Amino acid sequence: MNILLVSNMYPSQAFPSYGVFVQNTEAILKDEGFTVDKAVLRKKTGKLKKALGYAGHYANIVRKGLSGKHDAIYVHYAAHNAFPLLLLKKLKPSVRIVTNVHGSDVVPEVASQEKFQPYVKRLLKKSTLIITPSHYYERLVQEKYQAATPIRIFPSGGVNSEVFYPNREQNPQYMKHYQLDPAYRYFGYVGRMDVGKGWDHLLQAFALFLAAHPEEKDRTRLIMVGSGKDDDAFFAMKSQLGLDDSVIHFPLMKHKDLAAIYNLVELFIFPTTRKGESLGLVGLEAMACGTPILASRIGGILDYVEENENGWLTEPGNPEDLARGMAEYTALSDQQKQQVGQAAYQTAQQYDQKKIQSKLSSIFHELRLTK
Incomplete structure (x- = not known):
C-alpha cells in the first residue's frame, strides 16, 4: 500500500525537533511494510521564505495527489493543509484522505487560527477516516464538528523506549x-x-x-x-x-x-x-x-x-x-x-512505539478493505 504523507511540519538539520512525531509516524508505517511518499514542509524563517515555502508545499500536495500513485493520503495538521487537500478532492474525488487532527487543529490557541476552522470542518467531512491521539480528543472532534467520518485513536507515534528509559x-x-x-x-x-x-x-x-x-x-x-x-x-x-x-x-x-x-x-x-x-x-x-x-x-x-x-x-x-x-x-x-x-x-x-505501531497499521489495512 502506497501512502502520501502530508505535513507542514517536518524535521530538518537546523530544526531537528520540528514535527518529529510526524517523522516517527513515517518510520512506523515503513516498519509495518507500507511504502511512504512525502509532501512535507520544513521550518522556514522570515515572512517571504514562509510564504514561498507554503506555496511550493501546496502545489506539491496537489501535484502528487493527482499522480494516482497513492492508495491514501495521510495528513497531519489539518488546519494548515486543508486548503490544497480540498482542492485536490474537488479535482479528483476518488482520492482517499486520512486526517490526523491534534492540538490547535480543533482548538485554536490564538485568534489568527480561527480562520482555518471552516476548512478543517470541510476536510474532516471529506475524509475517509479521522485519527485522533486520545479518547479526549475523539470526543472533542465529535462534539465540535459532528462529522459522520469514522474516528480511530492512535497516540501520536508513541514513545521511543530506545531513547526514553530509566537510566x-x-x-x-x-x-x-x-x-x-x-x-x-x-x-x-x-x-x-x-x-x-x-x-x-x-x-x-x-x-x-x-x-x-x-x-x-x-x-x-x-x-x-x-x-x-x-x-x-x-x-x-x-x-x-x-x-x-x-x-x-x-x-x-x-x-x-x-x-x-x-x-x-x-x-x-x-x-x-x-x-x-x-x-x-x-x-x-x-x-x-x-x-x-x-x-x-x-x-x-x-x-x-x-x-x-x-x-x-x-x-x-x-x-x-x-x-x-x-x-x-x-x-x-x-x-x-x-x-x-x-x-x-x-x-x-502501554504507549511504547513498538507496541502501538500495529494500531496504525491496522487503521490503514482497514482502509484497504473498504476500497
Missing part, C-alpha cells in the same frame, strides 16, 4: 555535562515558551512553593527546557519573581538530551492550560524514564495520568494549586515516590 546510574555524568550541582534535587519542565503552555503559572507556583517552604531554596531547583515566542517574557518574569538562581533554563534540546533531563529530575511538571492538548507526549516521555508527573487536569493527559497512582493532577492555570502539588510531593517518603515512579513507567510502556 539514573548515568546521572552523575549528566550532572557534569549540564553543569548541574548534585547537592540539589531538581524538578523539570519541557515545552515551548508560548501561550497556553503554562510556563508562567509554573514560575509563579515555584516562587510560591519556595516562599512557603524557605528550606527548599537551598535544596530544590527547577529546570525549564524550551524556547518560543514568549522567551523575553519568560526571562523577565523569572527575574521579577527572584528566581534567577533557582530556575535553570536550557533552550530546545534533542531527544537524547531530553531523556537525560527526564532522568535527572525527580518530578516532571506539565502545567498546560490548552484545551487542545490532544495527548501531551512529553508527559509520557518523562514517565517512560520512571519520573512521576504533576500535570494539569486537562486534555489528553487524562487518558494516562491516574491521581495518586502514577502522578498527580492540578487545576489548570492555578499557581496556588500547582505549588500545593509540589509541597505534597516533597512530603512523600522515598518509598512512596519510587512507587509512583514505577507506576508511571508501567503506564508509559
